[in-house]
Amino acid sequence: MLVNAAEMLKKAEAGHYGLGAFNTNNMEWTLAILQAAEEAKSPLIIQCTSGAAKWMGGFKMCSAMVNAGMEALGTTVPVALHLDHGSYEACFEAIEAGFTSIMYDGSHEETFQINLDRTKELVEIAHSKGISIEAEVGGIGGTEDGVTSNGELADPNECKQIADLGVDFLACGIGNIHGLYPANWAGLSFERLGEIKALTGDLPLVLHGGTGIPEDQIKKAISLGISKINVNTDLQVVFAAATREYIEAGKDQQGKGYDPRKLLKGGREAIVARTKELMEEFGSVNKA
Numbered sequence: 001m002l003v004n005a006a007e008m009l010k011k012a013e014a015g016h017y018g019l020g021a022f023n024t025n026n027m028e029w030t031l032a033i034l035q036a037a038e039e040a041k042s043p044l045i046i047q048c049t050s051g052a053a054k055w056m057g058g059f060k061m062c063s064a065m066v067n068a069g070m071e072a073l074g075t076t077v078p079v080a081l082h083l084d085h086g087s088y089e090a091c092f093e094a095i096e097a098g099f100t101s102i103m104y105d106g107s108h109e110e111t112f113q114i115n116l117d118r119t120k121e122l123v124e125i126a127h128s129k130g131i132s133i134e135a136e137v138g139g140i141g142g143t144e145d146g147v148t149s150n151g152e153l154a155d156p157n158e159c160k161q162i163a164d165l166g167v168d169f170l171a172c173g174i175g176n177i178h179g180l181y182p183a184n185w186a187g188l189s190f191e192r193l194g195e196i197k198a199l200t201g202d203l204p205l206v207l208h209g210g211t212g213i214p215e216d217q218i219k220k221a222i223s224l225g226i227s228k229i230n231v232n233t234d235l236q237v238v239f240a241a242a243t244r245e246y247i248e249a250g251k252d253q254q255g256k257g258y259d260p261r262k263l264l265k266g267g268r269e270a271i272v273a274r275t276k277e278l279m280e281e282f283g284s285v286n287k288a
């Protein structure tokens with residue numbers, strides 16, 4: 001059975017380790033991520049954007065697939081199904097479809113006041129249903145679901161105002177961006193992270209754009225209060241590389257190599273291996 005993400009992130013914050021929040025895109029992704037969490041004995045946040053949900057046939061399809069996947073694999077570790085970068089409307093749809101955790105991304109609203117008001121409303125609704133909620137202050141650079149922003153440093157006072165609404169975890173820009181990092185990237189701002197942490201106390205903080213941040217910076221960020229690290233592009237890259245290798249070796253043209261179970265097997269296994277590697281890096285192995 002799915003749980004919300006509040007308790008597992010509280011434990012991570014208190015225990016100074018991080019939990020990966022891995023984005024799913026389809027059935028192969030879903031099963032691979034669930035398998036990795038079980039093998040690593042790690043609590044799991046599996047998440048999905050509105051765009052990925054649409055690709056899969058909607059939030060209900062995604063929710064049903066995760067639930068059925070857990071049953072099929074005999075999952076024993078705690079798993080939360082989280083909406084990644086939800087609009088105000090998408091939050092209601094995901095809750096209706098059985099998600100146990102939502103992110104309301106109000107960082108793109110016209111004013112901070114709108115972000116504040118809507119976050120407040122959604123905190124009340126989510127908590128009345130036992131669902132955890134993440135909010136965002138300051139845009140995360142790069143592009144996700146067609147929304148682009150330049151990696152801001154979140155305003156610590158705005159973080160404090162949103163934190164005080166009772167959100168369960170908070171995403172704040174500290175120089176991180178979505179997608180792959182450019183060669184001239186300045187790195188994470190630990191100074192800003194420290195300022196935000198000083199005002200928000202033991203609230204678990206979220207690092208978006210976890211792909212390609214050097215391991216030493218990830219570890220330092222975790223030590224300074226980051227508890228959830230979002231991983232999407234990383235798994236896409238390893239899946240694509242394994243699939244490309246299969247095709248470039250001409251294996252799809254040998255025997256029944258065109259069978260999707262053969263064609264996608266390498267990519268699926270690559271996701272399992274990489275997810276476990278990241279769980280090791282974040283420190284969540286054996287924390288379930």
Ligand SMILES: [Zn+2]
Pocket residue numbers: 085140144178208209230
């Ligand atoms: Zn994000």
